[in-house]
Amino acid sequence: xxxxxxxxxxxxxxxxxxxxxxxxxxxxxxxxxxxxxxxxxxxxxxxxxxxxxxxxxxxxxxxxxxxxxxxxxxxxxxxxxxxxxxxxxxxxxxxxxxxxxxxxxxxxxxxxxxxxxxxxxxxxxxxxxxxxxxxxxxxxxxxxxxxxxxxxxxxxxxxxxxxxxxxxxxxxxxxxxxxxxxxxxxxxxxxxxxxxxxxxxxxxxxxxxxxxxxxxxxxxxxxxxxxxxxxxxxxxxxxxxxxxxxx
Numbered sequence: 001x002x003x004x005x006x007x008x009x010x011x012x013x014x015x016x017x018x019x020x021x022x023x024x025x026x027x028x029x030x031x032x033x034x035x036x037x038x039x040x041x042x043x044x045x046x047x048x049x050x051x052x053x054x055x056x057x058x059x060x061x062x063x064x065x066x067x068x069x070x071x072x073x074x075x076x077x078x079x080x081x082x083x084x085x086x087x088x089x090x091x092x093x094x095x096x097x098x099x100x101x102x103x104x105x106x107x108x109x110x111x112x113x114x115x116x117x118x119x120x121x122x123x124x125x126x127x128x129x130x131x132x133x134x135x136x137x138x139x140x141x142x143x144x145x146x147x148x149x150x151x152x153x154x155x156x157x158x159x160x161x162x163x164x165x166x167x168x169x170x171x172x173x174x175x176x177x178x179x180x181x182x183x184x185x186x187x188x189x190x191x192x193x194x195x196x197x198x199x200x201x202x203x204x205x206x207x208x209x210x211x212x213x214x215x216x217x218x219x220x221x222x223x224x225x226x227x228x229x230x231x232x233x234x235x236x237x238x239x240x241x242x243x244x245x246x247x
Contacts, residue, residue, distance in 0.1 A: 001221050001223045001226065002125065002219065003125045004127050005219050005221075005227060006040075006113050006223075007126065008223070009110070009226050009230050010109070010110035012231060013029060014103050015234075016234050017029055017099045021236075022240070025237040026098065029102060030102065037105075038107060040109075044115060047108070047112060048109045048112050049105055049108075056100050056104060059097060063093045063096070067092065067093055068086050068089045068093060072086050072089060073085060074088045074204050083161055115199055119140050123140075130142050130212060134208060135208060137211070138207075140145045141188075146186055149185035153182045157181060162177055182195070
């Protein structure tokens, strides 16, 4: 399938997950996501699921501690005079984190589907305006900038004696200094590139010429199978919610 088809499928699945479908609708979305992963990605599906778990599990633990452990009721039950139950709070946390897990997994699956392509090749293949492609490339380049800023700030704070290499109470107390240093370092690097490096190297113009050379195919191959299936499932879920919650 083409990158355009994969991103369209991912967008529809994420939009349906955000729309808060019922349990059966969410189950249908999970089935479609697993089918997409097993057919299109095969071995890389485990990587996407593992990354989604890394993102969602800490949030699920925190929300479970707050809403199930301390509050003891779901947020929508707080205003109710009858009060709430921990079972409802657990269902609320589970449903919210389940949808978030699905969203992160779908995003990872779509990107890993084209893991053989470089980010620049992937963006060139998208049927988007040149200005949007340029913004995507520049935004992705900031990921490496942020990593560089983290390394620079961490090393500087260790050298200054503010932080330690190993886990310690000092790191907990002065952790906010690391966040502040990373932010200042990242802003400094980005401003330096925009003011000096990119104009001298004529980066934006060269980037536009590179992106203009891409040949974006719109919905070919397996796209013509996956898009009708996903759109049909979306129509079923939305109609079921409208009619009376059969899903």
